[in-house]
Amino acid sequence: MRAALWLVALFGVAVAVALFAGNNQGLITVFWPPYRVDLSLNLVVLLLLAAFVLIYAALRALAALFDLPRQAKRWRMQQKERTMHAALMDALSYLLAGRFIRARKSAQAALSQEKALGASGVKLVNAVQLRALSHLVAAESAQALQDKAGRDEHLRQALEDPSQRHTALGQETREGAQLRAARWALDDRDAPAALAWLDELPQGVARRTLALRVKLKAARLARQTVDALETARLLAKHRAFPGDAAQSIVRGLATELINGAYDTAQLLRVWNSLENVERVTPELAIEAAQRMAALQGDANIARAWLLPVWERMVAPHGDPSAGLGDYQSIKLVRALELGLESLDAPWLARIEAAQQRNPRDARLQYLAGMACMKRQLWGKAQLLLAQAVMGLQDAGLHRNAWCALAQLAEQRGDDAAAAQAWKRAAQL
Secondary structure, eight states, rough: HHHHHHHHHHHHHHHHHHHHHHOOOEEEEEEETEEEEEHHHHHHHHHHHHHHHHHHHHHHHHHHHTHHHHHHHHHHHHHHEEEEEEEEHHHHHHHHHTTTHHHHHHHHHHHHHHHHHHHHTOOTTTTTHHHHHHHHHHHHHHHTTTTTHHHHHHHHHHOOGGGGGGGHHHHHHHHHHHHHHHHHHTTTTTTHHHHHHTTTTHHHTTSHHHHHHHHHHHHTTOHHHHHHHHHHHHHTTTTTTTTTHHHHHHHHHHHHHHHHHSSSHHHHHHHHSSSSHHTOOOHHHHHHHHHHHHOOOOHHHHHHHHHHHHHHHHSTOTTTTTTOHHHHHHHHHHHHHHTGGGGOOHHHHHHHHHHHHHHTTTHHHHHHHHHHHHHTOOOHHHHHHHHHHTTTTOHHHHHHHHHHHHHHHHHHHHHHHHHHHHHHHHOO
């Protein structure tokens, strides 16, 4: 379309020139005593145009001639700037390739070029960011070379540039330097230093996934399990872990908190600090109940913690949320067994009802038999435990069942049955 418009314009100009110059009889007479020169108007117009073009070309040539020094200086500055950027690119390439000595040399060359440009009066738009990145590359290389003094010096220079706070990119680069410093402290197994670097970050930056990952590792290294658990929960909400890894990490940290409780009061505080989803997790509930028993705490509280897990184990098989693994079921039975001395009537009814609904479940037979034994229901305990030893797969429960049968036999005076039961327990 543009070419068509230009063609139409050219045709218009040609027509105008033809109309003006085709039949133009005008003359211009120049008197130069004693001469007289007659010139056609068309020739005069052409001569004026030619003179204008000649003078314009001469002026442009003179301007270009006088501008050569400035152009030469600009070219030299551009070459230095290109060399500086090339040195920084080389430093990054060497760093990624593991050539740390060459990376540090290239970063220092970029810094030297930037300093030379600044001394010559050249103001680079990205000078602040370029200096910071060069220092960070040099510091990263020094960290890989175990040159902690060099690393700290480059890091200090990268952070002490006052111009960083005046631009958004400069601030982002500064925050990146602080995150790298935290990672370096973590590599040195210096958890307090890593946490100190993270505390200097703004609140929004500290909640980024990268910062939370560093904080999680530092908190675990510093044995700050509470902070590590909170950080792991935030990472789980950000979906920073693949699959079930987040639940596994949170569960492991919560288990560490539970096992680290030194009295029942602290254990209760730990349990109350857990989220509702975590409290119904079989592993955590069982660990908390076992820890309560180890601390000789209230068994009723422990059984209250175990109630959701128990209901899940004895729920009908058609329930999609029901069911526990064999390992978890055995741990639940052992946890409940620890508090059978103070078993109340509602729990005894629950155990008997579950055993009656699942008469072939050896684990429920064992638990019901041990409960009856603690309640001095000797005959029923004898029957249930005798059935349980025929189907128990866990060696520990199987041995405990034979020991209980031996005690029951001794109580009723059957020394032969007691000896046989003790022998079977010893073999296990």
